[in-house]
Amino acid sequence: MTKTPAPAVELRGLAKHYGDVVALTDVDLSIAAGEYFVLLGPSGGGKTTLLRTIGGFHRPTKGEVLLHGQEVGHLPPDKRPTTMVFQAYALFPHMSVTQNVGYGLKVAGMDKAQAAEKTAAALEMVGLDTFADRRPHELSGGQQQRVQLARAFVLDRDILLLDEPLAALDAQLRKDMCLELKHLQEKVGITFIHVTHNQEEAMTVADRIALIANGRLVEHGAARDIYRAPQKAFTASFVGENNLLSGRVTETAGQTARIDVGGTALRVDRRGQQVQTGQDVTLSIRSESVALDTAPDTEEDGTSLVGSYNEAVYLGLTTSHLVHLPDGTEMVSRVIADQDDMMPAAGAPVRLSWQPDAIRLHVE
Amino acid sequence: MDDYANPWLHRLKWGYLLLVVLTLMTPVFYVMYVSFNANGFGANAYDFTWEWYRLVFSDELLLGALRWTLMLAVTVTVIAVPMALLAAKHYKATRNKLFPVFLLLAPLFVPPDILGSALLVFFKNLNLSLIWLGDQLGTSIFDSWFRLSFLTAVIGLIIYTIPYSFIVILITMGRYRPEQTEAARACGANGWRAFWDIEFPQIRPGVLSACAFTVILVFNEYTRTSLLKGGFDTFTTVLISQMLNTGMSPQSYAMSAMVSFVAIALIGSIILWTLIRAETLSRVARAKAEPVMS
Numbered sequence: 001m002t003k004t005p006a007p008a009v010e011l012r013g014l015a016k017h018y019g020d021v022v023a024l025t026d027v028d029l030s031i032a033a034g035e036y037f038v039l040l041g042p043s044g045g046g047k048t049t050l051l052r053t054i055g056g057f058h059r060p061t062k063g064e065v066l067l068h069g070q071e072v073g074h075l076p077p078d079k080r081p082t083t084m085v086f087q088a089y090a091l092f093p094h095m096s097v098t099q100n101v102g103y104g105l106k107v108a109g110m111d112k113a114q115a116a117e118k119t120a121a122a123l124e125m126v127g128l129d130t131f132a133d134r135r136p137h138e139l140s141g142g143q144q145q146r147v148q149l150a151r152a153f154v155l156d157r158d159i160l161l162l163d164e165p166l167a168a169l170d171a172q173l174r175k176d177m178c179l180e181l182k183h184l185q186e187k188v189g190i191t192f193i194h195v196t197h198n199q200e201e202a203m204t205v206a207d208r209i210a211l212i213a214n215g216r217l218v219e220h221g222a223a224r225d226i227y228r229a230p231q232k233a234f235t236a237s238f239v240g241e242n243n244l245l246s247g248r249v250t251e252t253a254g255q256t257a258r259i260d261v262g263g264t265a266l267r268v269d270r271r272g273q274q275v276q277t278g279q280d281v282t283l284s285i286r287s288e289s290v291a292l293d294t295a296p297d298t299e300e301d302g303t304s305l306v307g308s309y310n311e312a313v314y315l316g317l318t319t320s321h322l323v324h325l326p327d328g329t330e331m332v333s334r335v336i337a338d339q340d341d342m343m344p345a346a347g348a349p350v351r352l353s354w355q356p357d358a359i360r361l362h363v364e
Numbered sequence: 365m366d367d368y369a370n371p372w373l374h375r376l377k378w379g380y381l382l383l384v385v386l387t388l389m390t391p392v393f394y395v396m397y398v399s400f401n402a403n404g405f406g407a408n409a410y411d412f413t414w415e416w417y418r419l420v421f422s423d424e425l426l427l428g429a430l431r432w433t434l435m436l437a438v439t440v441t442v443i444a445v446p447m448a449l450l451a452a453k454h455y456k457a458t459r460n461k462l463f464p465v466f467l468l469l470a471p472l473f474v475p476p477d478i479l480g481s482a483l484l485v486f487f488k489n490l491n492l493s494l495i496w497l498g499d500q501l502g503t504s505i506f507d508s509w510f511r512l513s514f515l516t517a518v519i520g521l522i523i524y525t526i527p528y529s530f531i532v533i534l535i536t537m538g539r540y541r542p543e544q545t546e547a548a549r550a551c552g553a554n555g556w557r558a559f560w561d562i563e564f565p566q567i568r569p570g571v572l573s574a575c576a577f578t579v580i581l582v583f584n585e586y587t588r589t590s591l592l593k594g595g596f597d598t599f600t601t602v603l604i605s606q607m608l609n610t611g612m613s614p615q616s617y618a619m620s621a622m623v624s625f626v627a628i629a630l631i632g633s634i635i636l637w638t639l640i641r642a643e644t645l646s647r648v649a650r651a652k653a654e655p656v657m658s
Contacts, residue, residue, distance in 0.1 A: 057546060077549040084550040089541040092548070094565045103561070104551035151551065161550075 006069030008033040008159055008191040009054055014063035016049050023049045024215045027063070031208075033158065036185050036192045038206035038223075040199060042238065047195045047212040048163055054193065055161045056080045067159065083152040084161040088168040090148060091136035097123065097147050098132045104155045122150040125184070142173045149181075153188060162194040166201060178204040199239050203227065211235050228286075233362035236284035241320075243290065243331045245283040249275045257361060258302070259283060262327035267302035268361045275363055282362040287334040289358035292321050294344050296351040304353035307331065309344040323350055392624050399617040416618035426602060426619065433598040436514070436589070437582040440521045445574050447522070448529030449567075452537050455530075472527045480520065480591035487516050487592070513594035520592040525581050529574035536570025569638060576630045583623055599623060 007030045014027040024046045031037045039047040052058045054065055056077035065073045072080050083104070092100050101122055105115035123129045126146040136144055145165055152160050165181070166174045182205045185192045196202050202209050203223055210220035211234065219226065219235045227240050236242040247259040247266065257275050259266045261283065268283060275281060296306045310322040310330070314337065321333045331352055344350055398405050402413035420426050455464050471479060487510045494506035510516060540563060548558035564571070582589075586600045593601070603619050606612075 055550065057549075076554070077546070078552045078554055082550070084547070086543045086547060088543075090543040090547040092544055092562050103548070103553075107548075107552045107557060107561075148547075151547075155551065 005033065006066070007031055008035070008068060009037075009193065010064075010066040010069075011050075011054070012064040012066070014050070014053065014065065015061045016046075016053055016058055017061045022215050024053070024060075027217045029210060029217060029220065031191060031193060033068075033191055034189050036182065036194070036205055036207045038202040038209045039193065039195045039212050040202040040206075040209050040239070041197065041212035041218075043197055045213040046215040047197075049215075050212060051161050051163055051193060051195045054159075055082050055084050081157050082159040082161055083155050083157045084163065085145070085148045085152055085165045087164040088141070088144070091144055091151075093136050095135075096132065097128060097134050097136070097139070100136065100147055101150045101154055104151065108155075118154050119150075122154040125153060125187075126150045141169050142177060145169070145177065149184065153184075158190045160190055160192050162192060164195055164197070166196070166198075174198075174201065175204075181205055209239075211238060213238070230284065230360065231362070232364055233282040233284060236282075236360065236362065241287040241332060241334060242284045243287060245285075245329060245331075247281055247283055249277050249279045249281060251277060257281075259361070261305065262325055262329065264300060264305055265302060266305070266359065267356060268359050269357065270361060273361060273363050275361070279363070283359055284362060285354055285359045287320065287332040288318075289354050290331065290333040290352050291354065292323070292333040292335070292344075293351040293353060294348065296349045298351065301353075303356050303359070304351050305331065306349060306351050309346060309348045309350045311346060312343060323352055395617050396621040396624065399614070399621040401614070404614040405612060405617065416614045417622070419615050420618050420622070423615070425597070426599070429597040429599050429602045432514075432596045433583060433600070436517060436521065436598060437579045439514075439518050440525060440582050441575050441578040443518070444522045444525045444578055445529050445533075445571060448526050448574060449533055449571060451526070451530050452533040455534060456537055456542075468530050469527050471523050476524070476585075476587040477591075479523070480588040483516070483520050483523070483588070484512075484591050487512065487519075511594065512592060514596070517589055517593040520588045521582055521585060524585065524588055525578045528577050528581060532574045532577060533567065533570045536567045536573075540566050569634075573634055576634055580627045580630060583626065 009029070009031040011027050011029045014024060014029075015022070016024040027050060039050060041047045049058060053060050054067075056072070056075055056079070060073055063073075064071055067081055077084075092103065095103065098116075098119055102115050102119040105118060110118075120129065120132070123132055126149050128143060128146050128150065131139060131143060136147065139147065145168075148165070162181075166177050169177060178201050181192070181194070185205070192205075194202075194205060206223040208220060209223050209226045211218040211226070211232070213234055219230065219232050221231075226235060230236040230239060230242070233244060237244055245261045245266075247261040249257055250260045250265065251258040252270070252275060255270050255272075257268050257270050259268055259281060266283065293304075298304075305325055307323040307325040310324050313320045313322065317337055318334050319337045321335070323331045323333065325331060333352055399416055400412050400414075401407060402411035402415060403409050451464070451468055455461060455468075458464060474482075491507075491510040494509055498504055498506040544562050544566075545558045548562045549555070553561060584600060586604050589598055590601045590604075597605075599619065600623070603616055603623075606616050
């Protein structure tokens with residue numbers, strides 16, 4: 001019988017409190033070896049605390065941190081099989097790029113010639129071999145982050161923690177570095193755990209994403225599932241551009257529930273969730289799944305809502321059409337800009353419709 | 365208005381700065397000047413001589429005082445600066461900063477004679493208590509622990525100098541980013557190694573300045589030292605007791621000038637070293653910052 005390898009990271013009932021402040025609570029999570037895992041969430045939600053607890057910079061108040069099956073909650077960062085890339089300011093300013101990258105090898109007592117060889121290879125991997133003698137302040141932000149990556153890779157640890165590594169970079173550089181990170185992870189094959197509040201960055205690099213907010217693990221799953229089929233209303237509100245509608249269950253029949261949204265009845269697939277008549281629920285639908293129609297005089301069909309046109313926001317690739325529902329809720333229909341051939345007048349009645357499987361029910 | 369637009373305003377500012385420095389330093393320079401005059405203070409004729417310095421160095425009492433002063437300075441520096449460094453590290457890490465900073469800076473706000481006499485009374489009482497304890501236990505081992513001595517002078521001077529070292533080190537630490545220590549830990553360094561390899565090289569100028577500051581403060585201190593010392597004299601206590609008993613002698617001017625020379629040399633060296641280092645670093649940085657042509 002073959003034994004299943006232990007996950008690279010396993011968190012069981014993890015909690016971190018600072019006095020009365022609860023930074024993390026009841027986090028259970030498993031990350032497989034070789035996975036690119038992203039902790040995504042709003043600022044102050046607890047994702048960096050979680051990453052730092054995995055890295056040994058915080059001692060958990062409760063729960064266990066297992067790395068490759070070994071409980072390491074009591075170990076300091078230098079005794080764990082992890083290394084870390086920080087947001088910024090983490091290069092040693094009094095050392096050259098080579099000295100920065102080779103520092104961990106020096107600490108480990110590696111033979112100088114071997115250390116120099118490994119350092120050069122790591123610098124070549126991140127494309128900084130011609131910058132070896134420079135000091136950190138002589139490098140750009142992107143180059144500095146690459147030095148941090150080389151400093152991490154050179155140690156041959158199998159879990160790399162990245163704490164908002166691209167947050168200090170400008171938008172274009174961030175996009176480039178995202179792809180570079182993804183390719184580097186595929187090349188070295190180790191586990192990456194990447195913290196970010198930027199959903200585009202998360203989508204670009206992640207195999208799986210975990211949503212962290214208010215100290216809790218909200219939801220986790222494959223990047224595509226998190227985007228296309230969010231289980232929780234919070235996920236829908238944070239990932240992608242979703243319309244959130246509040247409603248009340250008026251009827252259930254088989255897998256379908258009928259929900260009243262501002263006086264209009266909508267049909268929604270329950271997807272196995274239990275709901276009762278009279279229960280308040282939330283519905284979500286991605287803005288790109290909502291079609292805008294200027295001829296609203298059709299009958300109620302359970303997959304559309306009528307509202308008054310507000311304005312269009314041109315975003316380059318796409319245009320967002322903003323519509324006000326009678327109860328004041330704002331809905332967005334997003335279309336590819338080039339296909340945008342209709343532009344109703346402000347206040348004109350419009351119908352927003354979608355495919356039956358595009359709308360999702362959230363009962364929490 | 366930009367003062368460079370008005371050259372006279374610019375010159376006035378420099379003139380004012382020079383005036384302040386001259387006001388502060390003229391008495392010191394005058395003492396140095398007098399200390400080389402064979403005819404002493406107030407004489408019409410000025411004949412250059414090393415005689416007063418030769419006399420200082422041939423006077424066993426003064427040389428003994430110099431040795432004690434150096435021993436005090438070294439001992440206080442070796443103890444007070446690491447303590448101030450630890451305090452500054454704690455201060456940066458702690459959330460509640462008000463209480464520790466009050467405790468550390470309090471000695472600065474207590475007049476020297478009050479602090480000196482308070483410590484004198486404290487050590488006397490402590491000594492009496494320990495003698496009583498020794499009597500109860502039938503031993504005389506505690507009798508001399510807190511008798512006025514080198515130890516009591518060292519304690520008094522540590523209390524006096526720690527706030528200065530603390531502030532100087534804290535200022536240098538202000539620029540240090542704790543992420544660097546964490547990065548070193550993530551590279552496998554333990555806490556001490558991370559401090560020694562990464563943090564210390566960056567705060568070293570502050571630590572060296574604190575050392576120099578402490579040495580100068582110990583050299584110059586009179587009130588606390590004279591109240592708390594045992595049966596030895598320091599350079600300053602000899603100088604002041606000579607002035608009080610027999611008035612200023614040409615030898616006293618030579619001694620005063622020597623203390624000033626040491627202080628100016630130390631501070632000057634630190635400033636020069638810092639300036640030269642900053643200039644070298646920026647020159648190297650400029651050279652390396654040339655575009656890479658590959």
